[in-house]
Amino acid sequence: IKLQGQVDSFDQFVVLLKNSVNQMVYKHAISTIVPSRNVRLPLPDDEDGDSDD
Structure with missing residues (x-):
């Protein structure tokens, strides 16, 4: 059974x-x-949650 x-x-x-x-x-x-969309998990050394630097 699939529950959503x-x-x-x-x-x-x-x-x-x-x-x-x-x-x-x-x-x-x-x-x-x-999950229905991508889940962003912060890295331990990533303070602001944005790893695009």
Whole structure:
């Protein structure tokens, strides 16, 4: 089953997925998460988050 939406919140056991409705999904039932757009992660030595220098 493919679920789509935005992670609204989470705790130790579940993730709340927000779309047209809210869905509670147990973490042990999740096998893969694919972001809908690129995710920028700052590097440890990158203070301003922009590595285009």
